[in-house]
Amino acid sequence: MTNADSFGDIGSPDRIRQPETRPPALLTELLEGTGVRFNGDAPWDIQVRDAQTYQRILTRGSLGFGEAYMDELWDCPQLDVMLTRLLRADINGKVRSLPRLRLWLGVAAAAASRQLINPQSLRRAFAVGERHYDIGNDLFEAMLDPSLSYSCGYWAHAGDLEQAQRHKLDMICRKLELKAGEKLLDIGCGWGGLARHAAAHFGVEVFGITVSREQLKLARERCDGLAASFALKDYRELDGRFDKIVSVGMFEHVGPKNYGVFFERIKELLEPEGLFLLHTIGDSETSGNTDPWIEKYIFPNGNLPSAQQIARALEPGLLIRDWHEFGTDYDRTLMAWWSNFERAWPELRHHYSQRFYRMWKYYLHACAASFRSGQSQLWQIVLSHRGRRLQYRSLRP
Helix, strand or coil: CCCCHHHCCCCCHHHCCCCCCCCCHHHHHHHCCCCCCECCCCCCCEEECCCHHHHHHHHHHHHHHHHHHHCCCEECCCHHHHHHHHHHCCHHHHHHCCCCCCCCHHHHHHHHHHHHCCCCCHHHCCHHHHHHHCCCHHHHHHHCCCCCCCCCCCCCCCCCHHHHHHHHHHHHHHHCCCCCCCEEEEECCCCCHHHHHHHHHHCCEEEEEECCHHHHHHHHHHCCCCCEEEEECCHHHCCCCEEEEEEECCHHHCCHHHHHHHHHHHHHHEEEEEEEEEEEEEECCCCCCCCHHHHHHCCCCCCCCEHHHHHHHHCCCEEEEEEEECCHHHHHHHHHHHHHHHHHHHHHCCCCCHHHHHHHHHHHHHHHHHHHHCCEEEEEEEEEECCCCCCCCCCCC
16 A cells, blocks of 8 residues: 555546535635635635535534645635635634534534543554654655754754754754763654754764654664664653753644643653753644644644643743744745645655645645744743753853
8 A cells, every 4th residue: 555545536626526606604704804715816715616615614614624625626826825814814713703603613522522531642642653754754855854854943044944954953952052972862853853963963872762663764774873772662651861851843742631741751851950952833822622634634633732731731840941932934944845845746646646745735834824823833942950050041043
């Protein structure tokens, strides 16, 4: 089975087109004030190719909207601009204010189920590795920069994606005040980009963990000959002590029910004078909701933390030494990934379906819109034990 088989293919879009109909009044009302219209003349307007689109939105909310795009039922020349306009107009708030509209029921159902179960339990921890990070290393090698950094770059002094990611890796190492001979734990090490940089340029010994078998295999290959080792392991299975700890783009998979456990493990693993850097996407509000389309197709069991949730979970054992926000850089990073992906598509299309192409396009553009609108943020937080005696100075390269 190829990487794309699990997503299927719908065949020619000509076979699914139906005569266009006017959008339901409730959906027109929903778009009021957003600057987006159904079948309008602006490049960010939603061009409906099949009337099924409206029914899918009415019955399945954001999940149906995204699936209709994957199935070529609607298009939009400026997808990222359209989604940004909807988010800036607080489309989710408008939905909640229209009780007649049977929208976004998937969000409510998911939120209710998360109160009853722990979606990010140890038993479920490896699902995101299997369903997302193991899709195919060829895809990520084509889309990402040479360091294979699958997280926000730092663009303050960068001219391209490769520079932005190199500057980000260097900034993390400098914020951690890495010194030769120290032991660094990398929780969620990806394909080993940070481990490689830290071991090669700062002389530290790195131990990285991942829940992805494909990441593990490539990380070991890329760091061969360096003081870096890796394991397929969940953070709850760790033991030992480390001078410094880092986690980049992994906390989004921890989940609110486990935040306390996560930081307790950090406290146990970190040396008394050590530092921990948490690099994570953050939600601008404490909602507990995950978009059902993202949940189903991109990051199963994912959940974005809010600042309030992180701050509460830290107490009483850890102190915040620095909190750095640069979410607008993620917009630029995501659009750079999209350019790379689109450029590589003529080769990738032999292994992935057209439906996968539209799914991936929707994913990258929707995430870019989330950061551009301010709904999502990007945080680097430096933490230490309460009793740390060494002074810490914030770093902004």
